[in-house]
Amino acid sequence: MNNTNAIKRSLKKRHLKERIFKSTGFFSIAVAILFLAVLLTDIVNKAWPAFWQTKIELTVQLDAEKLDLDAYSSKPAIMAADFRWVIREALMNRFPDVKSRQDKRTLYALTSMGAEFQLRDMVIDNPNLIGQTIKVQFMADDDVDAIVKGSIDRTLPESDRRVKNKKLAWIESLESNGQITTGFNGSFFASGDSREPEMAGIKGAIIGSLYTLLVTLSLSFPVAVAAAIYLEEFAPKNKLIDFIEININNLAAVPSIVFGLLGLAVFINFFNLPRSAPVVGGIVLSLMTLPTIIIASRSAIKAVPPSLREAALGLGASKMQSVFHHVLPAALPGILTGTIIGMAQALGETAPLLMIGMVAFIADIPQSVVDPSTVLPIQVFLWADSPERGFLEKTSAAIMVLLCFLIAMNAIAIYLRKKFEKKW
Known part of the structure; x- marks a missing residue:
């Protein structure tokens, strides 16, 4: 009888140790899965905005005389034209009250530095656009992109916010008129590296x-x-x-x-x-x-x-x-x-x-x-x-x-x- 009781106690201890070992293993796996889930969730939350790009719609005038181009211009001539001036003129037409040089510099920064190249490529692909007035959706600057996506809090005081009140007012004016849209960022997969965040791709x-x-x-x-x-x-x-x-x-x-x-x-x-x-x-x-x-x-x-x-x-x-x-x-x-x-x-x-x-x-x-x-x-x-x-x-x-x-x-x-x- 004593031997039977000893065997039962021994079995009970061994079964208890086995359960503890299984529980420890299950807990370890659960902790590993939890850490992995937290890591992946953090990466996805931070990465998701990069797959979307903010664009600003502007009405641009491709004046043939000012650009010194026509529908028969060669590709080198089109590449030498000043399309940056065309975009700046469109921004000034949209916000005619901007007068000071500093404000104009801030206004011009609403669009990406690559906007002129985007417009240039459009004209190269279709020279018949010269002389026309068209609406174009230009890539927004990274600060504008951050404001639209909520990465920069608009409710913060101006001193604590990278985007100042004037620029924020212009962005909100464009938003209210439906001139700011957000779409899939295809350039992230179609372009190389860049010093400008909004233009950088992989x-x-x-x-x-x-x-x-x-x-x-x-x-x-x-x-x-x-x-x-x-x-x-x-x-x-x-x-x-x-x-x-x-x-x-x-x-x-x-x-x-x-x-x-x-x-x-x-x-x-x-x-x-x-x-x-x-x-x-x-x-x-x-x-x-x-x-x-x-x-x-x-x-x-x-x-x-x-x-x-x-x-x-x-x-x-x-x-x-x-x-x-x-x-x-x-x-x-x-x-x-x-x-x-x-x-x-x-x-x-x-x-x-x-x-x-x-x-x-x-x-x-x-x-x-x-x-x-x-x-x-x-x-x-x-x-x-x-x-x-x-x-x-x-x-x-x-x-x-x-x-x-x-x-x-x-x-x-x-x-x-x-x-x-x-x-x-």
């Missing part, structure tokens, strides 16, 4: 990231898979191979900035490759991702049952045929999964790219792997360091886009693993 960073990943994949995937096949299937077991395997594992733990220093010293200073170019960034990131892909590929190849190799060899296949016709196809899902995870890691890297100069301000869209460019993580870094209020939401929006890319890449890796995975 197209250059996206193209730069794609070029960099293309170079990284082209170099790291074939080398890593070939190295994994040799080490797992053909390499003899000796001290040299053991030394190589140990160093591959060690390279996977080397801080990424070390690879950046290597790229700066070797590829830029010694080989004179172009600074801040995707080709250099891709080479550096390929060196960084090689150990990850090699380790994942070796694990996938090792997971293939020996019976598959023995069956192929027993039917007369050579060692090379056994590996490339049977083992490699069976291990391909694991290899692809490791490769995609390595690429996702490379996409999010910043430190090695800072060392090779990709932190420079690049406004132009790169056209090849040797053109100066930046990448999404560096773009986030640059915007986060900018003092203008408008870059805060652009930073969060770029983070959202980067997270979407990373989630998509990891989702593809999971899909490939589930789709092609075989149970042995």
